[in-house]
Amino acid sequence: MTELDPTILDRLLPPTPGSPDWEDVMRRSGWRTTHRRRRFVALVAAALIVVAGTASALGTVRAVFSSPRENSKIAYLRGGGLYVMDSDGSGQERLARNVDCCVTWSADGRTLAYTVRGNGVWAVRTERGPNFRRAGSKPWMLARDGRFPAWSPDMWLIAYSADRGIFVVAVDGSGRRRLVDDGAVPRWSPDGRRIAFLRRGDLWVMNADGTGQRNLTDSPEEAEAGATWSPDGRTILFERRVRNLATRTTGGAVEIFVTALDGGEERRLTSNTAYDGRASWSPDGRRIAFICGFVDARVCVMNGDGTDRRDLGARTNNDSPLAWSPDGKQIAYTARDDSAVEVMNADGSDKHRLTSSPTGEVFVAWATDSLFEFRPPPD
Amino acid sequence: MRQSGVIGRGGASLDELEALYRGRFEVFARVAASVTGDADRARDAVQDAFATAVSRRRSFRGDGPLEAWVWRIVLNGARSDVRRRVPSVNGDEHVNGNGNGNGHPEHDAEVRIALARLPERQRTAVFLRYYADLDYAAIGEALGIAEGTVAATLNAALTTLRTRLQEVRT
Numbered sequence: 001m002t003e004l005d006p007t008i009l010d011r012l013l014p015p016t017p018g019s020p021d022w023e024d025v026m027r028r029s030g031w032r033t034t035h036r037r038r039r040f041v042a043l044v045a046a047a048l049i050v051v052a053g054t055a056s057a058l059g060t061v062r063a064v065f066s067s068p069r070e071n072s073k074i075a076y077l078r079g080g081g082l083y084v085m086d087s088d089g090s091g092q093e094r095l096a097r098n099v100d101c102c103v104t105w106s107a108d109g110r111t112l113a114y115t116v117r118g119n120g121v122w123a124v125r126t127e128r129g130p131n132f133r134r135a136g137s138k139p140w141m142l143a144r145d146g147r148f149p150a151w152s153p154d155m156w157l158i159a160y161s162a163d164r165g166i167f168v169v170a171v172d173g174s175g176r177r178r179l180v181d182d183g184a185v186p187r188w189s190p191d192g193r194r195i196a197f198l199r200r201g202d203l204w205v206m207n208a209d210g211t212g213q214r215n216l217t218d219s220p221e222e223a224e225a226g227a228t229w230s231p232d233g234r235t236i237l238f239e240r241r242v243r244n245l246a247t248r249t250t251g252g253a254v255e256i257f258v259t260a261l262d263g264g265e266e267r268r269l270t271s272n273t274a275y276d277g278r279a280s281w282s283p284d285g286r287r288i289a290f291i292c293g294f295v296d297a298r299v300c301v302m303n304g305d306g307t308d309r310r311d312l313g314a315r316t317n318n319d320s321p322l323a324w325s326p327d328g329k330q331i332a333y334t335a336r337d338d339s340a341v342e343v344m345n346a347d348g349s350d351k352h353r354l355t356s357s358p359t360g361e362v363f364v365a366w367a368t369d370s371l372f373e374f375r376p377p378p379d
Numbered sequence: 380m381r382q383s384g385v386i387g388r389g390g391a392s393l394d395e396l397e398a399l400y401r402g403r404f405e406v407f408a409r410v411a412a413s414v415t416g417d418a419d420r421a422r423d424a425v426q427d428a429f430a431t432a433v434s435r436r437r438s439f440r441g442d443g444p445l446e447a448w449v450w451r452i453v454l455n456g457a458r459s460d461v462r463r464r465v466p467s468v469n470g471d472e473h474v475n476g477n478g479n480g481n482g483h484p485e486h487d488a489e490v491r492i493a494l495a496r497l498p499e500r501q502r503t504a505v506f507l508r509y510y511a512d513l514d515y516a517a518i519g520e521a522l523g524i525a526e527g528t529v530a531a532t533l534n535a536a537l538t539t540l541r542t543r544l545q546e547v548r549t
Binding site: 004008018030171 | 426427540
């Protein structure tokens with residue numbers, strides 16, 4: 001059958017992870033050669049492995065996916081319908097109805113997972129193809145209950161919240177299993193090896209198989225949410241409802257923090273009495289877009305260390321997400337006044353709307369967003 | 380049909396193993412990744428498998444291709460890695476695999492999903508036959524099943540794939 005042409009299987013398999021290293025094989029086998037040159041090469045190889053292992057422990061991971069697609073799509077909600085359009089606003093198309101929340105793109109920008117009101121987690125293809133008469137045909141169910149689906153970067157698995165715990169299921173809805181009894185809102189690391197999640201108001205991380213659970217914040221009097229991995233997988237952005245020092249209650253402002261996965265201390269990136277949340281990394285991991293202000297919510301940006309904070313002057317809603325374009329040049333958001341999906345350049349210039357309907361729209365996600373578009377960390 | 384390796388005598392030499400490794404590393408690593416679901420872990424499994432093959436090279440009986448013997452070690456290692464990582468509730472339905480996400484034609488995703496729904500043995504048989512280009516005897520050796528079972532396994536896989544891809548189209 002033509003579907004099993006080797007070139008198709010070749011495309012479906014992952015790229016080769018590095019080059020062959022026969023010396024490493026010999027070392028692992030415990031083989032001892034008396035040949036001085038080979039022993040020297042083995043020593044060098046072992047040293048390189050140690051160095052690579054150390055770098056890996058610090059969070060350096062190789063690229064999983066290469067360049068983003070040229071014509072990235074934007075997903076949005078209109079009256080409970082899930083729609084997609086091209087990033088210039090053309091080609092608007094409805095894919096699903098009664099969509100509740102939590103729309104998330106697969107890493108290749110071709111499939112969306114989402115929650116249907118009262119009817120579990122679903123997925124749908126976003127493009128036409130030789131095997132699909134139209135985009136959005138035949139959405140399929142991933143789980144009968146649950147919210148907050150998160151794709152693994154390799155696109156085979158989806159983690160989601162259900163029954164007070166976290167489950168993982170294959171992309172076809174099979175092989176469902178529980179990873180965590182007590183937790184919610186899973187977020188996969190860019191290398192697919194770890195999952196960040198929330199448990200009783202704290203931010204936790206675990207290995208992708210559910211082992212090695214660690215509390216990253218351990219703040220019983222403050223609540224964390226909105227975990228977002230940096231593109232290099234070394235740090236996680238999150239928002240925290242900070243303790244109000246004046247009243248000694250937790251009713252203080254929401255601020256943005258960042259914590260390092262491997263031993264680093266957390267840092268507070270925003271500090272004021274107003275709301276700062278919904279933080280999103282730029283694809284290169286250098287800038288952060290976020291929503292500043294609660295009633296008068298606007299789109300702000302800052303450097304990854306919290307410096308150079310700027311208000312880009314885009315009025316939005318505090319409960320709407322925002323996202324960088326895959327090339328990092330634009331930011332999409334929901335306009336506050338009439339709920340249209342708008343984009344602007346990353347410096348705040350050239351604000352323009354992509355949609356306009358009487359009922360309004362809510363921007364939800366940009367295909368190949370920074371969560372999944374892995375790039376090597378800057379040197 | 381690929382007929383690699385040495386048949387007809389016991390034991391494998393280091394040179395033969397090294398030649399097989401250098402010549403087929405990419406194929407081993409990528410098919411192993413379809414089992415582990417992770418390219419780095421797959422590479423690890425291949426490295427460990429060849430290390431095991433080096434240690435046990437004298438136990439290679441030589442009644443089949445060397446490559447098939449090594450495939451069996453690679454696949455067993457990859458499956459052990461999966462078992463160590465994820466306690467599977469339903470082993471047959473447990474999907475592991477990967478995709479490089481780069482410029483697939485439109486129907487790749489459907490093929491991938493259809494492949495993902497196959498039992499792991501059927502899926503691996505498909506990759507061994509149509510990607511690694513092994514013959515039925517070698518696939519049987521690699522998977523630890525009889526040659527006749529290989530044909531049945533591949534037939535079942537292809538029938539299922541055909542049905543599911545037709546379902547998608549209609």
